[in-house]
Amino acid sequence: MNSAPLEVFTAFAADKWIDDEANYQWRVAARPVGNVVPTDFTWSVTDIPQPSEGEVLLKTHYLGLAPVMRFYMQGTGAAREAVLQPGDVIHGRGVAQVIKSRHPDWHEGEIVQGQMGWQTYKLSKMTEQEKFFRMPQNGLPAALGTGALGMTGLSAHAGLFACGDPKEGDQMVLSGAAGGVGSIVSQIAANVAGCNVIGIAGGPEKCRFILDHGCSQAIDYKSEDIGSNLDERCPQGIDLYFDNVGGETLEACLERLRLGSRVVLCGSISEYTRDPPFKLSNYTRVRATETRMQGFFVYNHLHRWHKVMDELAGWIHEGKLQPIQDVEQGFQHMPRALANLYYGGNVGKQCCSVRGEPTEWL
C-alpha cells in the first residue's frame, strides 16, 4: 500500500476554497493504487447550472465519506453506481437543499439526501438511481442524513437485524466498532437487541470511545492480539460476529464461533488496499459450526428505509443511540477526509461540512 500522510492533503487544499458563485467539484484524475493520493483528484470550477423542465437545482450542505468511494475512483462499478471514468465527478451521498425546482414532486426549500457527487451544487432529475429521500421533520439535525439517518444507519440496522438475527444475551463481536456503521451497531446491539458487545478498534482513544458507546469490552487491534483477547474475554465463543474489516480479524473470529452462530459480512476495509488479496485459511469453520455467514449490501434493503429511519430516530430520542459524526470542515478537504478513512483516523461517521457550517445548523 502506498501512503501519503494527511499533511500532503492539507497542503493540496491550501489554495482551494468555495463560495456560492460557482459549482466546485472534485473529479477523478487517476485510478488510485492503494490508498488515495492528491494526484488522484482534480479540482474543478464550473458555472452553477440552471434547471430545465423536470429538474431541480440542489445545494450541497453535507457529504458523507465511505470506503466504497475509492472503488468508485478505481472504476470498478462498485455498489451498483455508474462506473466512473477519469474526469468524472466522484460519487458521494449528501444532504442538500432544493434551491430551484422545475420538478413536480420536489419543492424549493426542501431538505433531501441522496446521490450528490463531490460538488457544491447539483442539477438533478431526481431519478431512482440517485436514491433521494426527503429528510423527515423529526427535530433531529439534517446533517445526520450522512450518517445515522442515512445509508450508514440503514447499513447498521439492516445488517444487524435483518442479517445478524441478534438474540438477547448473545456474545457479539464487532470490528470497526468506532467507525460510521460500527458506532451505530454497537449501541443498538447493546441497547436495543440486548447483546453483550466486544468491540475491536484501533488505538486507545477509539477503545475509550467504544466503551462509551455500547461495547462492554474493547480490544485495541493495534496493540493487542485479537485471538488471545477473544479467548480470554469470551471463552464460551462467539454467537454473532459483525464484520466491518475482513482479513485476519475475520479469521480470528471464525476460529472462535459457537455452534449455530452468525457472521454478517458488512465491510472488509482491511482488504481494500491489499495486494495480493487476503486469503481466508479457515472458512471451513463455518461448516463445522453450522454458521450462517450472510453477506450484506445496503442497497438491497432500501425497501426498509422509512421504517428503519423512524426506528433509528426513535432510539436517538430515547437516548439508546447517540449518533457520532467526525466532521471535516470545508469541501476542499474531501480528499483528506477520504484518505483519513483508510488511515482509520475517524471516530464515528466521517463526513464533511461543505461550507463549514455546524452540523446542527440544518
Next chain:
Amino acid sequence: MNSAPLEVFTAFAADKWIDDEANYQWRVAARPVGNVVPTDFTWSVTDIPQPSEGEVLLKTHYLGLAPVMRFYMQGTGAAREAVLQPGDVIHGRGVAQVIKSRHPDWHEGEIVQGQMGWQTYKLSKMTEQEKFFRMPQNGLPAALGTGALGMTGLSAHAGLFACGDPKEGDQMVLSGAAGGVGSIVSQIAANVAGCNVIGIAGGPEKCRFILDHGCSQAIDYKSEDIGSNLDERCPQGIDLYFDNVGGETLEACLERLRLGSRVVLCGSISEYTRDPPFKLSNYTRVRATETRMQGFFVYNHLHRWHKVMDELAGWIHEGKLQPIQDVEQGFQHMPRALANLYYGGNVGKQCCSVRGEPTEWL
C-alpha cells in the same frame, strides 16, 4: 498427500475373514497423515460380548463409510463423537439386528441403525450419544439405513431444504454430485424442488451417472475447467451452490454467484488431506452479492429425523429418488472402502455389506 493404491488394501485384507464365532473389529493403529494407509489400521478378534441388565447385543449387517472417519482416526473429535485414541474401535454408523436384549425399550429381532463402530457385534446401552433409530417398516431394504434412509439422507434433505432454501427454477450447482450425499441432493433438487442442477463429478462414468440422476448438465472436473464451463452453462450465474468438496471448486462458484444467492457448505473433501490448508481468495464475493453461506452439520438436524425419513421413503416409492449404494463386500475390506472414498472411487453412497449379504437381504 501420501497415497497407497487400493491394491495394497486388498493384499492387507487377504488373510482376514469373519464368522459368527467372534467379534471382529478394526481399530486405530496410527493417526493418518494424508489419505489412510494399511498401517493406520489394526485387525482385532475378541469374544462376542454378552449383555448385562440394560444392554443389548447387536449384530452388524451393513456399515456406512464417510469422509469424517479419517478425522475420527486422527483424533480430532470431529462431528461431536468421542475422540479416538490409538487402540480404539473406529466410529461408524451401521444397520444391525438386536440379537439379545436386556433393555426394556429394544427387543430381539428389531432392525436398527446407529453408532456401531467398525465391528461385527456391539454391546450397547443404546445411549442418546449413539443415535439409534429403528428402521421403519416401509417395504424398503434396511441396508438403505447406511445411505438414503440414514444420516446421508438426512444430510441431503436438511442441507438442501433447511439450509439451501431452493426455489423452483433456481440455477443450482452441486459438487460431489456422484457421491453419497450428492446423488440424493441432485435427485430431490431436480425432482422435488424443481431446480436446474449442474453437477460436478470426476470422470466420464460419474458424469454419465449424474446425468441419469437429477443433473441436467455435468462437468467433469478431472478433464474440464470448472470456471469456464460454468460461464458457458449458466451465464446468468448461480442461485444455489451445494458444496461437498470446498477448495478451488468453491472459489469458482463464489466468483459466479448471483445477488441473493445461497451457498450450503456441506463438506469439503478436497481439503481434508491437503497440507498446507486451502485458502479462499474470494470470500468477499459473499458480501458483494449478499449471499447467505450456511454451514451444515447433520447432527443439528436430528429433530427432523422421522419427518425427513418419511419424505425420503415416499420419494423413493414415487420414483423421484433412486437410492444408490456402492457396496464393498466383506468387513475385512473396510479400510479399502474408506481409502476409496478419498480417491473418489465411489458412485453413490459407499457402504459395506459386513457378511457379503445382498443389500436387499435385510
